[in-house]
Every structure is written in structure tokens, then in C-alpha cells.
Amino acid sequence: MSKASCIMVQGTMSGAGKSLLCAALCRIFAQDGYRTAPFKSQNMALNSFVTRDGLEMGRAQVVQAQAAGIEPDVRMNPILLKPSSDVGSQVIVNGEVRGQMPAAAYFKMKKSLIPDILAAYNSLAEAVDIIVIEGAGSPAEINLKADDIVNMGLAKLVDAPVLLAGDIDRGGVFAQLYGTVELLEPDERARIKGLIINKFRGDVEILRPGLAMLEEKTHLPVLGVVPYLKVDIEDEDSLSERLETGKTVKPLDIAILRLPHISNFTDFMPLEQHPLLGVRYVQNAHTLGTPDLVILPGTKNTVDDLLWLRQSGLEPALLKLAARGTPVLGVCGGYQMLGQTLADPDGTESGRAQTLRGLGLLPTRTTFTARKRRAQVTAEATAAPFAGAALTGYEIHTGRTEVEGLPFCTQEDGTPEGCVQDRVFGTYLHGLFDTGELTEKLVAALCARKGIAPDTAALMPMEQYRQQQFDLLAEGVRKALDMDALYAAMGLARKEQL
Secondary structure: OOOOEEEEEEEOOOOOOHHHHHHHHHHHHHHOOOOEEEEOOEEEOOOEEEOOOOOEEEHHHHHHHHHHOOOOOHHHOOEEEEEEEOOEEEEEEOOEEEEEEEHHHHHHHHHHHHHHHHHHHHHHHOOOOEEEEEOOOOOOOOOOHHHOOOOHHHHHHHOOOEEEEEEHHHOOHHHHHHHHHHOOOHHHHOOEEEEEEEEEOOOHHHHHHHHHHHHHHHOOOEEEEEEOOOOOOOOOOOOOHHHOOOOOOOOEEEEEEOOOOEEOHHHHHHHHOOOOEEEEEEOOHHHHOOOOEEEEOEEOOHHHHHHHHHHHOHHHHHHHHHHOOOOEEEEOHHHHHOOOEEEEOOOOOOOOOEEEEOOOOOOEEEEEEEEEEEEEEEEEEOOOOOOOOEEEEEEEEEEEEEEOOEOOEEEOOOOEEOEEEOOEEEEOOEOOOOOOHHHHHHHHHHHHHHOOOOOOOOOOOHHHHHHHHHHHHHHHHHHHEOHHHHHHHOOOOOOOOO
């Protein structure tokens, strides 16, 4: 096959479950023997990833590529918008930073990015059999339709058949689907090959009268009712249920500060799998309490989030815990905050020239520049109690940090990275818990400090766990959808499942 077939999943709103449905389809088509790749022309998220060749892309397409069993490639997400404020974003095209833009400026120029989108798509289409395309938001956002490059606008450009998904868990799914279809132009409606009701809890028979009426009113078939699947797969953005605050019920309590511009919180997913670790997200000093470990995560806006820490009262609470010996870990932007000073001489990070006092817990000084470091990294932890733990991950940050203390780890080429002082640890390395080795050493240290016995059961490696969850997702979606209709929509004969 020289040119890929495709299917596009659009949703009635953000959070309708498009990303997971696309991941499921990537897995299903790969299981059925097709070379499959994901694609999203424009993604908006603070969770990003660095490819092997040092380019930046959204994590949703990384997860979908992993589900398809292929290596993430920046062609799968040619445009990434990383919000830095309510009205502006960093614009990344083909993995490289194009600049910081207000929303209005980006909307004026985004149609000029169509050649980049098509070049990425067509190149990908030469390498695989099926492309699973994810839309964004809703195709019925009538104020944005004229310059659309991610929903029906993209579907027209690549001649993609469309599946429209609605989220029944939030309520009003029939109005969602019917209203969306009615707001589309006739040629756009003609692209929709079927409707999907997503995240259903209960007996599907109760829905049957509503499904029949929906089909009658929209003149479109309902191709499936997908149940609310209990799978543990990386979330993409601030709508993630992971970020909801709650009490930990496990022996060890880890509090992650939910910064306003939190990014790459998927770094901490492996901690949630450990039987002794309770992970919760905290937004104020009242709920911080006395955890066994405090984590400062990555952020798209280190300066603003440091100021927020001060305004929210979390800074003094954190400093008091650290003074009592509570371990503190900072990752990327969180690492920068732990230092003595954060200098932004050209305003590249915060929008104006300034130097801020850091939290003062590490002997480091960070200076922000326009240059962004993007690299995959293999390293070994050198700081006690983590010494010897193998680490794999990636760096993606602006700012150069000068370190006067001991390093956190040593990279494969011998370069020291990060900083440690007493029980405070900082590193730029995202994905540092993925191998599982750092997690085990962390748990042993926290157990020893608390005087409890460590769990001796072997942890499932994160990659094995991830693949297991993809299979569970695919199984649930395959059972729920009319797969023959999906293959027919793509013009493909269905292969037997391998």
C-alpha cells in the first residue's frame, strides 16, 4: 500500500475522550496486522515529549504511537501550542519553537501552516497503512470554523472519513451529538460515517430508544456505545482526573504541588502503581499537611508559578517541611524554583526583565534564555539514597542552571546533572521514574525514615504495565464498536485479528 487509509475521531467537546479512542484504534489496527500511526495537526497541551532526534511533540500522540507499537515521530503532531498565559502560547512547528504568540496573532497566521501539516501527513502516509487522526475541541465551534486546520478543515484536506464522539458521563450526550451535527455544513455532515457514545456506565439497553431517535434525527448510525473503561493510560492536560485533590490511603504520602502551569505530570504515573505510595495533588497550604515527600513538578511558566507559590502560602509551608527534614524533589521548572535565584534578563520566560529569589533549598542559580534544550537522556543516579538507579528520560527546558553542590545523576557521557543538598533533590530529567529503579530506592528510603517495612513484591516495569493497559483499552473498545463499519469507512477489508 503506497498511501495510507485514514479515519478521524472528532468530539463534541474537549475531554470527550478522543485521545483514548484514537489510542484504542491505533492498538486495534496494529493488532489486526496494519502498520498504524496517529496524527493530530494541532495540539494544545503542556505535556510534551522529546523524540530521539531532539524534536518536541505532544504526549497524546506519543501515547498513541506507543499503542500502535511504533516510535514517536514529530510528523504525528506538526503543530504544538503550549499555553503560557490565558491569551498566549509558545508555538512549536515540526518540533522547533517558532515563537511566543498571543492567540489573536496565531489565529491570523495559522492557515499559513497548512503546507507544514500536509507535508507531515503525506510523509507519514507513505510509511504506514492506516493513519488515525485526532481532532481538537469540537468541529462545531462556529467562531473558529473559517480557519479550521484541525477538525473538518483538516478532514477536507486529507479526505478523511469522520467518527463523532460524545461524552455521556458529563450528561446531555444526545444534545451534544445532535447539536454538533446540525451546526455543520452539508458537506461536513457527509463526512461523518457514524456516531460514538463514550464513557457509558450502566445497562446499554436503557439507551436503545434514545439511540434510535438520535439515528432518526441525524440520519447517521450509532457505531457503538463505549463503556467507561477502567484503564490507566497517560492523560494529556489539565482536565485529567489525576490532578483532582484527595486524601492518600496508602502508608506513604506523596504531595505534588499542582502549579497553575503544571506540565509533564505524567512523570509521576509510575509512583501511583506502587502499593505503598499514595500520590495526591495539592493547591494550598491547608491541604499540604505533613507528607513523606513533596514534589515540585515541571511548569511552562516557572517565574509566575514561583510567585503563585508565595501568594498561596505554599512557600513557607514547604520551607518549614524541608527544615524538619521532609524530602523535597524538584523536576525541571520545580528544580529551578528550588535554587537561590532565577534570572530572566531578557524577559524570555516571564515577559519582562527581572531576577527573583528562589526557594533557597539548593545551591543553584538559573538564567533564562530563548534557547530550549531538548534531548533524550540515559543516566545513573549518584546521590544517596538513589545511587546506582538507572534512569532514562528526556530534558525539555529553557534556562541554564549553575550548580555549586553535588549532582543528582551522571549522564551516559559523564556529564553531571541536577543537584542535591541534604534531603532536597533537583533534576531536569523527565521520565525519571519510568525504569522503576528510582521508585524502588525512593520507597526504601521513605520506609526506613518512617520505620515501616518495605513491600518486597516486584513492581511491573512501566513499559510492561503500559502495554497491558493498551491491550485492556483495545479489548473494551473493540467489543463496543462496529469494527466492520469502521473498516468499510476507510475502504479496507477487515483482516482477521492476529
